[in-house]
Amino acid sequence: MRRITRIATVGIASAALALSATACGGKKSSDASSSPSESGQKSAAIAYDIGGRGDQSFNDAAYAGLKKAETDLKIKGAEAEPTDGEGEADKVQRLTELARKGNNPVIGVGFAYAPAIKKVAPKFPNTTFGIIDDTSVTGENIANLVFNEEQGSYLAGVAAAKASKTGTVGFIGGVEVPLIKKFEAGFAQGVKDTNPNAKVLSAYLTQPPNFDGFAKPDLGKAAAQGQLDAGADVIYAAAGLAGSGAIEAASAKGKWAIGVDSDQYNQAGLAKYKDSILTSVTKDVSDSVFNLIKSVEDGKPTTGEIRYGLDKDGVGLADSNPKYKEMADVIAAVEKAKADIIAKKITVKTAP
Known part of the structure; x- marks a missing residue:
């Protein structure tokens, strides 16, 4: 017990x-x-x-x-x-x-x-x-x-670029601090390296010392809705609890969301949106x-x-969603990018 x-x-x-x-x-x-x-x-x-x-x-x-x-x-x-x-x-x-x-x-x-x-x-x-x-x-x-959050986020960028049909994807950071900018930097680089013509929309929910951007789902939902209205069809939020609002917004529009930190496809509190969670950037916290x-x-x-x-599987991408497992071209691109990062053929930026 x-x-x-x-x-x-x-x-x-x-x-x-x-x-x-x-x-x-x-x-x-x-x-x-x-x-x-x-x-x-x-x-x-x-x-x-x-x-x-x-x-x-x-x-x-x-x-x-x-x-x-x-x-x-x-x-x-x-x-x-x-x-x-x-x-x-x-x-x-x-x-x-x-x-x-x-x-x-x-x-x-x-x-x-x-x-x-x-x-x-x-x-x-x-x-x-x-x-x-x-x-x-x-x-x-x-x-x-x-x-190395930027490395996992790079893989998310690769996946987003390959899965996007509009060529526009979104990044939402909870609070604009150096740690979260690592997520943005890796994601944007992964998108652009995969599709140089893709557009990355970026938004931060709050600025320090206001840290509500990690805690309020309504802020994440509103930011995601704005990006979806601007044509984004994949949204990646690094925003803690606020990220659940972004996932909800993407699900409501029938678009893709990418989770963060945990494999959010398997989180009970997000079960109603799980089919819209393409993958998650995992950190082995x-x-x-x-x-x-x-x-x-x-x-x-x-x-x-x-x-x-x-290199130690301390960060990575989850593959729990069966729909993701069926995307052979996405998986192949992600695996190649992973191997290239580990082999130091790709150096991932830590700032946008």
């Missing part, structure tokens, strides 16, 4: 109170780093990104890795959800609480956790901290789990989470940059 601990985030004032209590004679954070979990059982924790569990994409992929660790490694899993409008102090408190409870490793799902991990990790030197999609924060007990947890359980915690690319 699964046992999950959900940790609700409280306000900044509570965080300050907890920290001041530690300073006034309580157990030091570094002492707590080696404490067992409350039940005495080994445990690992993940703190979710914007959208939380149930986004059918990025966060759910991380959850799958934690669930696998629970089953295969017999550990206890802890989860912490984000809150609306939270700031850095909330993330600091969340990670601190997870570490104090003896969870090891503690994994922040997404680059937004970088400032908080930078503050918290030194206070718990015996705890391994993982962060997905970020290399800006480093330390002896920090593992940076990163991916699940295995990256599991592998880090296992390294800690084995007594050899992995730290530093851990990169997942096409």
Whole structure:
């Protein structure tokens, strides 16, 4: 049976109170780093990104890795959800609480956790901290789990160009940050290398510091509808939960959608649209989470940059849709592009 601990985030004032209590004679954070979990059982924790569990994409992929660790490694899993409008102090408190409870490793799902991990990790030197999609924060007990998203997105561009009948395809980014621009760059390059005459429409849902573009499906739906009205017949959205709105819009028009992060054809929450999900750019977030947890359980915690690319199947394209499997010309083009990237015959751009 699964046992999950959900940790609700409280306000900044509570965080300050907890920290001041530690300073006034309580157990030091570094002492707590080696404490067992409350039940005495080994445990690992993940703190979710914007959208939380149930986004059918990025966060759910991380959850799958934690669930696998629970089953295969017999550990206890802890989860912490984000809150609306939270700031850095909330993330600091969340990670601190997870570490104090003896969870090891503690994994922040997404680059937004970088400032908080930078503050918290030194206070718990015996705890391994993982962060997905970020290399800006480093330390002896920090593992940076990163991916060559541009490579998987290039393959999506190849597939989109081959599947398109109008010669116009669309890219939707959740928030205009360097990470998501990697998705755009690879996708656009894959499209143009396959069909130089193709048109790529690009749109971003929000600009930092507004990160609603990762969380609100209505924004993704509206952007996709605009691109569909402009002639796009394949839409690729790298927008977390907001991407489900783009998939809905494409399905309503009888056009193709390309999913992201997880194999969205197989996501229960998107079942009604699955026939319109041509493929998905997958990131092996699940295995990256599991592998880090296992390294800690084995007594050899992995730290530093851990990169997942096409050469290690860390990114790729899903082929769950039977309609995709029937597209021999698309599959052949994708496989050739994959082989050429691995052989370094193609260098994929990381910025548009």
